Amino acid sequence: MENVVEVKNLTHYYGKKLVYENLNFNIKKGSIFGLLGKNGTGKTTTINILNGYLKPTSGQCLMFGEDSYRLSPETKARVGFLIEGHIQYNFMTIKQIEKFYSAFYPKWKKEPYFELMAKLQVTEDQKIAKMSCGQRSQVALGLLLAQDPDILILDDYSMGLDAGYRRLFLDYLLEYTKGDSKTIFITSHIIQDLENFLEDCVIMDYRSVLVSMPMKKFQQEFKQYRFTTPVHNLTIKKNEFIKNFEIIRGKASLFTFADKTEVENFLTKESIPYSDLSQVSMTLEDAFIGITGKY
Amino acid sequence: MLIRISRFLLLIIIVIACAHFIPKLYWMKFEKSIRTPFVAYSPVLNDFLISSESISDYKWKDSKDNLYGREEYDSLLPFFNYRQLAATDKMPDLLNGIEITLEKVRLNNFMYRISPADIDYIAIPLYSMLESKSGRVNLEMPDDFFRITQRVEFIDSKTNKIDEEKSILFTNELIENGFSFPAKLIAGNPTTRKPFDEGYFVIDSNNKLFHIKMVKGKPFCVNTNVLSNLGIVHISALEMNLREFYAYIITGDNKIFLLSYDNYKLIELPVKNYDYKTDVLRIIGDLFYRTISVIKYDNIETFVTDRDYNLINQYTETWQGKYESTAGLISNYLFPFSINFGSSRSSLSNLFIRIPGYQSIFLLLACVLIAVGLIKYRKESFKKSFTDLLLVLFTSIYGLIAIIAIKNVE
Amino acid sequence: MFKALVYKEWLKVRWTYISLSLISMLAILYIFLNVSHGIELNGSVAFWSFVIYKKYMFTADITYLPFIIGVVIALVQFYPEINSGRLKLTLHLPMKENKILLQTVLIGGGLILFLTAFNLLLIGVFSASYFPVEVAKNTLLTLIPAYLAGLIAYFAVSAIMVEPIWSRRIPMIIFFAGFVSVLFGFGDYTSTLLLFYLITGSFAVVTIILSGFYFKRGIK
Numbered sequence: 001m002e003n004v005v006e007v008k009n010l011t012h013y014y015g016k017k018l019v020y021e022n023l024n025f026n027i028k029k030g031s032i033f034g035l036l037g038k039n040g041t042g043k044t045t046t047i048n049i050l051n052g053y054l055k056p057t058s059g060q061c062l063m064f065g066e067d068s069y070r071l072s073p074e075t076k077a078r079v080g081f082l083i084e085g086h087i088q089y090n091f092m093t094i095k096q097i098e099k100f101y102s103a104f105y106p107k108w109k110k111e112p113y114f115e116l117m118a119k120l121q122v123t124e125d126q127k128i129a130k131m132s133c134g135q136r137s138q139v140a141l142g143l144l145l146a147q148d149p150d151i152l153i154l155d156d157y158s159m160g161l162d163a164g165y166r167r168l169f170l171d172y173l174l175e176y177t178k179g180d181s182k183t184i185f186i187t188s189h190i191i192q193d194l195e196n197f198l199e200d201c202v203i204m205d206y207r208s209v210l211v212s213m214p215m216k217k218f219q220q221e222f223k224q225y226r227f228t229t230p231v232h233n234l235t236i237k238k239n240e241f242i243k244n245f246e247i248i249r250g251k252a253s254l255f256t257f258a259d260k261t262e263v264e265n266f267l268t269k270e271s272i273p274y275s276d277l278s279q280v281s282m283t284l285e286d287a288f289i290g291i292t293g294k295y
Numbered sequence: 296m297l298i299r300i301s302r303f304l305l306l307i308i309i310v311i312a313c314a315h316f317i318p319k320l321y322w323m324k325f326e327k328s329i330r331t332p333f334v335a336y337s338p339v340l341n342d343f344l345i346s347s348e349s350i351s352d353y354k355w356k357d358s359k360d361n362l363y364g365r366e367e368y369d370s371l372l373p374f375f376n377y378r379q380l381a382a383t384d385k386m387p388d389l390l391n392g393i394e395i396t397l398e399k400v401r402l403n404n405f406m407y408r409i410s411p412a413d414i415d416y417i418a419i420p421l422y423s424m425l426e427s428k429s430g431r432v433n434l435e436m437p438d439d440f441f442r443i444t445q446r447v448e449f450i451d452s453k454t455n456k457i458d459e460e461k462s463i464l465f466t467n468e469l470i471e472n473g474f475s476f477p478a479k480l481i482a483g484n485p486t487t488r489k490p491f492d493e494g495y496f497v498i499d500s501n502n503k504l505f506h507i508k509m510v511k512g513k514p515f516c517v518n519t520n521v522l523s524n525l526g527i528v529h530i531s532a533l534e535m536n537l538r539e540f541y542a543y544i545i546t547g548d549n550k551i552f553l554l555s556y557d558n559y560k561l562i563e564l565p566v567k568n569y570d571y572k573t574d575v576l577r578i579i580g581d582l583f584y585r586t587i588s589v590i591k592y593d594n595i596e597t598f599v600t601d602r603d604y605n606l607i608n609q610y611t612e613t614w615q616g617k618y619e620s621t622a623g624l625i626s627n628y629l630f631p632f633s634i635n636f637g638s639s640r641s642s643l644s645n646l647f648i649r650i651p652g653y654q655s656i657f658l659l660l661a662c663v664l665i666a667v668g669l670i671k672y673r674k675e676s677f678k679k680s681f682t683d684l685l686l687v688l689f690t691s692i693y694g695l696i697a698i699i700a701i702k703n704v705e
Numbered sequence: 706m707f708k709a710l711v712y713k714e715w716l717k718v719r720w721t722y723i724s725l726s727l728i729s730m731l732a733i734l735y736i737f738l739n740v741s742h743g744i745e746l747n748g749s750v751a752f753w754s755f756v757i758y759k760k761y762m763f764t765a766d767i768t769y770l771p772f773i774i775g776v777v778i779a780l781v782q783f784y785p786e787i788n789s790g791r792l793k794l795t796l797h798l799p800m801k802e803n804k805i806l807l808q809t810v811l812i813g814g815g816l817i818l819f820l821t822a823f824n825l826l827l828i829g830v831f832s833a834s835y836f837p838v839e840v841a842k843n844t845l846l847t848l849i850p851a852y853l854a855g856l857i858a859y860f861a862v863s864a865i866m867v868e869p870i871w872s873r874r875i876p877m878i879i880f881f882a883g884f885v886s887v888l889f890g891f892g893d894y895t896s897t898l899l900l901f902y903l904i905t906g907s908f909a910v911v912t913i914i915l916s917g918f919y920f921k922r923g924i925k
């Protein structure tokens with residue numbers, strides 16, 4: 001399948017501060033891709049690079065085969081972009097903003113926008129500046145749907161939204177991707193909503209990538225084991241095998257992609273005394289926190 | 296490409312701002328006042344008297360460097376200082392065999408100054424035609440103003456409408472006297488602060504000089520028969536009780552004439568090296584002499600004539616010019632050029648560019664070297680910084696400031 | 706698409722623009738009320754003489770008005786853009802970024818030019834009703850530098866607003882201020898100087914392209 005977005009060896013510094021090094025991932029056409037990670041791990045940086053608002057220190061970012069720093073107007077028309085905080089032209093009213101954007105997009109469909117607006121408790125002549133955060137997110141979403149882009153890039157869609165609006169947002173996105181080969185690229189630091197929604201994901205940590213794989217595979221293969229140990233100050237270094245390790249009063253949690261026998265072998269090899277080793281089931285959020293750590 | 300162009304254009308704006316303000320600030324800090332010496336001719340000494348700042352106790356000297364104090368100076372220039380002398384009862388009754396009265400002195404004394412800024416001036420071409428023989432002691436401003444375009448037009452200031460009758464009256468009078476419209480130059484003194492009125496001196500489109508005034512409500516127009524190929528650039532009309540001449544006339548080839556009451560005969564002043572574009576002309580008249588000074592950038596040349604305008608004596612006093620002072624010499628090394636928008640030589644805001652000379656090449660070379668170093672330090676490619684280097688090469692410190700302020704784009 | 710940009714810019718500036726138009730109209734009315742008052746008190750001959758021979762600038766009170774108009778329009782147009790990085794939305798529109806920025810300032814510049822023409826027309830008509838055409842012409846000529854300063858200030862402030870980094874903004878503010886301040890000198894400006902300023906001042910129109918480049922390259 002063809003890739004809509006290709007990120008190759010992307011490295012970025014703010015001054016001397018490294019954001020990340022050699023970031024690589026591809027987004028396949030028609031997929032729903034998540035860029036996950038805690039705040040400050042470079043999600044917005046990546047979005048900015050992807051939309052041409054930041055020149056990376058090195059590496060390349062391709063959008064529909066074009067260098068993302070120099071996107072042609074035709075390609076920009078194929079990209080729907082939600083800015084962090086659902087920012088829109090808040091000096092316009094619901095009606096004005098639709099009129100404005102419709103002039104730029106040949107495929108403009110105003111119906112989905114006005115359908116969405118009809119559900120909000122606002123009049124068409126209301127200024128966006130005077131709306132609640134949730135309502136503003138619906139305006140931004142409605143405009144994206146009307147634009148009918150081939151890829152939607154959503155920077156932290158959940159920011160400032162309560163659960164209802166978050167759900168509504170995702171429902172509309174699912175509706176949008178149905179049938180067509182539309183691609184969605186989403187970043188978030190809240191993960192629980194995205195279960196059963198994302199197809200592929202990259203989970204970022206400060207300066208590195210933790211996971212880059214299909215979501216299903218991550219949920220199936222990432223495991224948490226618990227055991228008890230008399231060594232209360234036990235430390236296990238993270239490596240390829242051990243993704244995370246926590247211990248509270250002798251109760252240890254070990255996060256890994258390995259199966260139980262491999263874990264047993266590892267503990268034995270490292271001569272770590274243990275008992276009651278068992279796999280614990282995790283929600284997506286548990287897994288996310290498991291891999292990114294609590295701090 | 297467009298980005299590089301927009302940056303380069305911004306650099307040019309910065310260079311213009313720097314080329315104006317940096318020298319300006321420099322001179323605000325370091326400029327020392329230069330007093331132009333005053334040169335007069337003493338009928339007592341038959342020699343020049345020069346005011347001088349450099350002499351501490353004495354303020355005055357003659358051309359042989361004899362020094363004089365204030366009291367002596369007063370009596371050495373009895374015409375110039377007649378008020379002081381009269382007040383202390385020291386005015387001589389007889390000088391060089393000629394009887395002196397205050398009335399005579401007063402009548403013959405005058406001083407007039409024409410600066411390049413008076414000549415480089417754009418007037419609003421509207422004038423007041425005063426009544427020159429009203430029979431009243433005081434002159435009065437008329438209610439109307441006139442223009443000379445394809446005809447003479449009087450505009451009533453109360454209504455802002457043209458007084459057709461008066462306009463036609465004057466137009467016809469001018470045509471009858473051979474005036475061809477429009478006027479090229481109109482000179483007069485539209486003020487009531489003068490002893491009498493002589494109206495206007497007007498050059499018509501055929502370069503003929505006319506004298507136009509209003510006498511008892513009637514137009515008066517005379518062709519002065521002054522040669523039309525004189526190339527007059529400036530006329531200063533004056534109304535003096537002496538009634539010796541109507542006006543000073545300055546021509547394009549820097550000659551100064553007096554337009555005499557004797558049938559508009561021209562008298563050329565025996566003055567050399569005058570340039571109306573740069574020099575200030577000062578004319579002092581008294582009972583005995585005409586003292587004409589041409590004040591230049593760093594010298595004053597003074598010519599003394601008798602009352603028939605025969606040259607008697609001349610004297611030149613020089614001083615250190617602004618750019619020969621220490622600050623000036625340093626400025627020549629610092630600034631490759633400077634842009635000014637005003638000048639003492641003009642009353643207009645214009646573009647005045649000063650290029651001092653070769654001295655600035657040292658700083659220029661230093662700036663180019665610094666620019667090369669800067670480009671290396673910023674790890675910019677020399678190929679892309681070529682225009683930056685070129686800018687520094689042409690504008691020295693200004694260009695350097697510009698490229699420091701606004702970094703090159705990759 | 707240009708029409709849509711005009712629409713957007715108009716929505717941003719309309720109340721400010723209408724207010725500034727009204728303010729400048731009132732200022733002009735005030736000036737000529739003052740003139741008519743001056744004529745009444747001093748007599749028309751004295752007042753005309755003052756204007757014609759002493760070149761009294763009865764419009765001196767509005768010398769800085771065009772500059773203020775230029776700066777305010779630029780602030781009102783670009784503050785919403787740089788606030789919350791809204792300019793990202795604008796640059797994401799399916800047009801070439803430079804074209805968007807240039808068209809945006811040309812719209813603002815066009816509005817200012819229109820207001821300038823309207824102001825000068827009003828001043829010209831009023832002047833010509835109180836004074837001969839020579840005075841009206843001179844009045845308009847003496848105001849041209851001030852209005853030119855307003856236009857240059859508009860383009861300069863627009864570029865300064867879009868520029869994301871203060872270390873470049875500050876020199877831009879200083880140098881542009883110096884550049885424009887020359888137009889607030891006194892005396893008659895020769896056509897040479899006005900032409901010089903028209904040409905070099907027009908360089909400021911494209912400065913926003915450089916600022917836009919830095920905005921695009923360096924936003925955090």
